[in-house]
Amino acid sequence: MANDFSSNVPIYIQIMNEVKLKIVSGVWEAGQRLQSVRELAVEFSVNPNTMQKALSELEREGLLYTERTSGRYVSQDEEKIKKARDEMAEEYTGNYYNLMKKLGYKKEEIIYVVSNRLADIEKGGLKNE
Amino acid sequence: MSNVVEINALHKCYGARKVLENVSLSLESGTIVGLLGPNGCGKTSMIKIIAGIIQDYEGQVLIDGRVPDEYTKSIVSYLPEKTYLGDNLRAKDALNFFEDFYSDFDKEKAKSMLSQFKLDPNQKIKSMSKGMQEKVQLILVMSRKAKVYLLDEPLGGLDPASRKAMLDIILNNYSEDAVVLLSTHLINDVERIFDRVIMVGEKRILVDDTVDNIREKNGKSVQELFEEVFKC
Amino acid sequence: MLGKLFKYEVKDTSRIIPFFYAITAILAGLSLLAGKLELGWFKVTSSALLLLVGIAVFIVTLVVICMRFYKNLYSNEGYLSFSLPLKPHLHLVSKAIVSFIWMILSVLICLGAFFVALYGLGVDGKVWSSVMDEIERYGMGNYLYAIIPMVCLSILYLMSQIYFSITLANRPRFHNIGAAGASILLFLATNVALKIVETILTIIIPFSLSVSLTGGFDISLTAQNMVGYLMNNINNQNPSNMVIGLGGYTFDIIMVCVLFYTTGRMMNKKVSLR
Numbered sequence: 001m002a003n004d005f006s007s008n009v010p011i012y013i014q015i016m017n018e019v020k021l022k023i024v025s026g027v028w029e030a031g032q033r034l035q036s037v038r039e040l041a042v043e044f045s046v047n048p049n050t051m052q053k054a055l056s057e058l059e060r061e062g063l064l065y066t067e068r069t070s071g072r073y074v075s076q077d078e079e080k081i082k083k084a085r086d087e088m089a090e091e092y093t094g095n096y097y098n099l100m101k102k103l104g105y106k107k108e109e110i111i112y113v114v115s116n117r118l119a120d121i122e123k124g125g126l127k128n129e
Numbered sequence: 130m131s132n133v134v135e136i137n138a139l140h141k142c143y144g145a146r147k148v149l150e151n152v153s154l155s156l157e158s159g160t161i162v163g164l165l166g167p168n169g170c171g172k173t174s175m176i177k178i179i180a181g182i183i184q185d186y187e188g189q190v191l192i193d194g195r196v197p198d199e200y201t202k203s204i205v206s207y208l209p210e211k212t213y214l215g216d217n218l219r220a221k222d223a224l225n226f227f228e229d230f231y232s233d234f235d236k237e238k239a240k241s242m243l244s245q246f247k248l249d250p251n252q253k254i255k256s257m258s259k260g261m262q263e264k265v266q267l268i269l270v271m272s273r274k275a276k277v278y279l280l281d282e283p284l285g286g287l288d289p290a291s292r293k294a295m296l297d298i299i300l301n302n303y304s305e306d307a308v309v310l311l312s313t314h315l316i317n318d319v320e321r322i323f324d325r326v327i328m329v330g331e332k333r334i335l336v337d338d339t340v341d342n343i344r345e346k347n348g349k350s351v352q353e354l355f356e357e358v359f360k361c
Numbered sequence: 362m363l364g365k366l367f368k369y370e371v372k373d374t375s376r377i378i379p380f381f382y383a384i385t386a387i388l389a390g391l392s393l394l395a396g397k398l399e400l401g402w403f404k405v406t407s408s409a410l411l412l413l414v415g416i417a418v419f420i421v422t423l424v425v426i427c428m429r430f431y432k433n434l435y436s437n438e439g440y441l442s443f444s445l446p447l448k449p450h451l452h453l454v455s456k457a458i459v460s461f462i463w464m465i466l467s468v469l470i471c472l473g474a475f476f477v478a479l480y481g482l483g484v485d486g487k488v489w490s491s492v493m494d495e496i497e498r499y500g501m502g503n504y505l506y507a508i509i510p511m512v513c514l515s516i517l518y519l520m521s522q523i524y525f526s527i528t529l530a531n532r533p534r535f536h537n538i539g540a541a542g543a544s545i546l547l548f549l550a551t552n553v554a555l556k557i558v559e560t561i562l563t564i565i566i567p568f569s570l571s572v573s574l575t576g577g578f579d580i581s582l583t584a585q586n587m588v589g590y591l592m593n594n595i596n597n598q599n600p601s602n603m604v605i606g607l608g609g610y611t612f613d614i615i616m617v618c619v620l621f622y623t624t625g626r627m628m629n630k631k632v633s634l635r
Contacts, residue, residue: 007344008347008348008349008350011340011341038300041303042297042300042301045296045297045300045321046321047161050340182440182444184630184631199446199447199448212437213437229368231446
């Protein structure tokens with residue numbers, strides 16, 4: 001719940017990422033109606049004002065939209081969602097690369113490590129989930 | 130979003146010992162504010178003064194524009210650190226007591242919260258575990274439709290699951306017409322629910338800022354800033 | 362609000378005190394039964410027990426009143442009591458009234474136990490009427506009724522000192538000593554100090570009852586003080602009038618009001634819960 005590695009990142013941005021994850025991974029489906037800000041605040045265990053700020057930002061980015069009378073919805077724009085997913089994947093990869101670099105791995109070695117690991121995971125079941 | 134609590138130049142001494150010196154702050158409704166600081170530094174005194182329990186202080190304290198008195202007690206819901214319910218009371222007696230004295234008490238809401246947390250209304254308070262007692266008291270306090278909620282260490286001594294349950298109660302009862310002032314030591318668990326934190330130490334306010342500002346300006350989480358501010 | 366306080370005050374003190382009333386009633390019944398059945402040993406035993414229980418009722422009531430006052434206001438329960446949306450001195454009012462009623466009831470029960478116990482030992486109506494006749498002979502019949510306000514005053518005086526001491530003991534400067542210790546010390550100090558002042562005033566204030574010791578018992582108010590009377594006694598001259606100072610009683614009445622008022626003010630302004 002509160003295990004942030006990034007102590008200098010404002011919480012609303014972290015919430016944005018948590019919500020983005022739900023959207024890009026499909027847990028929240030495209031076009032799905034969101035619960036109220038208060039209910040979401042409880043679900044994410046966060047201050048309702050912070051939740052509101054995060055949702056507003058995501059609206060600005062186009063991943064959510066508000067229909068004045070009926071509430072907030074996940075965007076129906078599959079392109080946008082895919083783009084967000086790609087951006088997150090790039091970020092994860094960048095983080096991973098930085099970590100591996102700290103271990104002293106070079107680019108070719110990293111690719112090798114990743115392929116091997118993926119093969120193991122597929123073979124031996126979801127050991128690393 | 131008005132300032133429902135205003136404190137100006139507050140001084141509080143216990144005999145020769147001064148615990149608060151020239152403290153000023155204001156609390157806006159619709160926010161959840163964390164009150165952090167080491168024990169015995171005036172944190173609890175400040176809460177008690179807002180609650181109207183300590184009348185002996187200098188300076189100006191206004192709650193909804195009024196000096197602490199019987200009216201402000203009717204709009205302030207105070208949860209002290211201690212178990213303050215009579216020994217021989219059953220949970221349902223406590224509900225009736227609150228309904229009797231507080232016109233803003235929602236008994237049905239309290240009842241449903243009791244059953245939600247699997248607390249038996251017929252059970253005597255003294256036979257409950259500490260965690261259960263704290264939940265009952267929090268339920269009583271949050272079932273009032275008050276303008277100020279003062280929660281003094283509501284999470285101490287609870288297991289993580291109960292803590293989450295308490296935070297859920299607090300978040301569920303959030304209202305734009307009320308302010309929640311929550312004092313705690315468990316900063317990491319709770320930082321996310323605060324709009325703002327106020328750090329009190331050395332008789333005065335050392336930090337008074339929003340959580341996001343603290344992170345952006347200092348590059349630290351509230352916990353880390355706290356450790357830095359109060360390093361021994 | 363005051364009515365609600367009354368309700369809970371009565372509820373919370375009704376656990377123990379009526380229980381002792383019931384015991385007294387049962388023993389009284391047994392004592393009367395023993396009388397009817399003419400069981401010698403049983404009569405004496407039950408009468409003795411009844412006397413003891415009568416006294417116990419009085420003591421228990423006093424203890425319950427003290428404990429209840431302290432616990433409900435200055436222990437952890439105080440956090441709830443002083444958070445209630447009412448002026449704090451109302452707590453004093455509700456507790457004082459309810460406690461006073463319990464004390465009066467207990468005094469009556471105690472007296473009742475006393476009379477039934479004596480009855481069991483053979484002191485019956487005939488004895489009491491001859492006592493009354495003696496009293497009437499000395500012209501003191503009407504003055505018996507003065508006992509009632511005197512008892513009420515004593516009870517109120519005692520209660521006011523107890524409440525005052527407990528409330529004062531809760532001020533921050535006394536927190537180190539501990540509640541029980543501080544309360545008892547302050548009570549003793551207050552009691553002794555008041556008694557001293559009362560005695561001095563009884564002697565020197567020129568407002569007394571003069572009781573003639575010759576002939577019939579004439580009693581009248583006089584503007585003498587007791588000094589003359591006492592000096593006569595010390596010099597072994599037999600005075601013809603006994604002078605009983607009333608300044609002390611007046612002081613007591615005033616002090617009851619002062620103590621309650623001061624206690625109320627302390628509750629409103631100076632409470633400091635641990």
